Amino acid sequence: MRAATMAMRLSRYSPLALTGIAVVLLLSSLISPTLWGGPRMAAIDALSPAIEFVGAPFRVMTETISDASGLTKIRAENARLKAENKQLHEWYQTAMLLRSENQSLKDLLNVIPEPDQSYITTRVIADSGSSFVKTVLIEAGTDNAVEEGQAVLGSQGMIGRIIEVGQRASRVLLLNDINSHVPVVVEGANQRAVLSGTNDDLLVLIHLPPDVMVEKGSRIITSGSGGMFPNGLPIGEVSEIKNGVPMVMMYSDPYGAGYVQIVEKPQDPNVRHSIKTLTAGPE
Numbered sequence: 001m002r003a004a005t006m007a008m009r010l011s012r013y014s015p016l017a018l019t020g021i022a023v024v025l026l027l028s029s030l031i032s033p034t035l036w037g038g039p040r041m042a043a044i045d046a047l048s049p050a051i052e053f054v055g056a057p058f059r060v061m062t063e064t065i066s067d068a069s070g071l072t073k074i075r076a077e078n079a080r081l082k083a084e085n086k087q088l089h090e091w092y093q094t095a096m097l098l099r100s101e102n103q104s105l106k107d108l109l110n111v112i113p114e115p116d117q118s119y120i121t122t123r124v125i126a127d128s129g130s131s132f133v134k135t136v137l138i139e140a141g142t143d144n145a146v147e148e149g150q151a152v153l154g155s156q157g158m159i160g161r162i163i164e165v166g167q168r169a170s171r172v173l174l175l176n177d178i179n180s181h182v183p184v185v186v187e188g189a190n191q192r193a194v195l196s197g198t199n200d201d202l203l204v205l206i207h208l209p210p211d212v213m214v215e216k217g218s219r220i221i222t223s224g225s226g227g228m229f230p231n232g233l234p235i236g237e238v239s240e241i242k243n244g245v246p247m248v249m250m251y252s253d254p255y256g257a258g259y260v261q262i263v264e265k266p267q268d269p270n271v272r273h274s275i276k277t278l279t280a281g282p283e
Contacts, residue, residue: 105259119153120144120262125169127255134177134199138260141166146262149228153261154252157234158182158222162262174254175235176203183225184235186246188218195220195235195248202239205246214238214246230263 105121122140140146142165150162152172160180164171173180180197186205191214194207205214218238224231239249 118264120146120264121259122262123259124257134174134180134197134254135163136160136172136174136254138170138172138262139168140262141168141170143167145264146170147264151222151229151233151263153233153263154254154257156251157236158229159250159252159254159257159260161229172260175250176200176254182229182235183223184220185223185231186212186214186218186220186238189214192223192225201249203236203248203250205238205248208246214241216241218246220248233263 120140122138122144124136125139126137127135138152146162146165148162148165151158152160152162158175160172160174160177161182162170163173175182175195175197176199177197178199180195182195183192184195184205185192186208189212191208191212193205196204196206198204205220208214216238220235220237222229222231222233222235234251236248236250238246240247
């Protein structure tokens with residue numbers, strides 16, 4: 001009985017005793033922080049395995065959740081980057097196409113027709129030529145007011161003339177075709193001649209007077225004789241004299257043109273005056 005009574009008394013006073021001990025320890029730690037450093041570290045060292053064991057499942061769970069979340073983020077980022085890469089590739093291809101077209105259009109600015117002339121810019125859609133026939137197809141026809149006989153310009157000069165016209169497409173006979181003959185003027189010598197195709201890269205000047213000396217590098221332009229083409233359109237220059245015959249290299253590669261200009265035939269002044277009067281209306 002006495003033992004049981006003593007145990008009950010101790011259990012009644014033990015919380016108070018523990019609280020007192022905690023207060024003493026707290027006050028002593030505040031007065032001297034290093035006083036209980038050794039025992040505290042010893043206790044931590046003793047309890048660290050238990051702390052490690054208890055915390056292990058929580059750490060594994062946290063790392064698993066973090067890895068899953070990170071993997072999801074990586075997959076989402078990878079999908080986004082793939083989509084962006086595909087879009088950038090499409091934009092790159094579009095940019096390259098626009099760059100090429102822009103350069104072709106810029107090159108056309110180097111050829112300036114006469115002020116009274118107008119022209120149509122269009123695309124080359126096919127090379128329908130062969131070893132014997134040098135022609136290309138362009139994307140313009142009667143719907144665009146294209147007519148047979150109109151001169152066609154490349155980036156640096158004339159490359160041919162319209163020989164067939166459809167509603168939406170036309171055929172161009174290139175200057176290097178053996179059937180092509182264009183009245184021209186040799187600048188410098190101020191001599192008229194005919195530029196003939198040879199089915200090769202070089203063209204030949206024919207119908208030159210025997211006493212006329214044509215120098216290498218002489219510029220060849222259209223003469224406008226016969227009213228077939230406007231005068232002054234650049235064609236090329238004399239690249240060599242072969243067996244006394246001047247050979248001409250065209251300024252523009254007829255097969256390398258993405259876009260061309262069709263030079264419209266000048267209207268009759270009386271027709272232009274009539275159109276202007278009808279547009280202006282009665283005074």
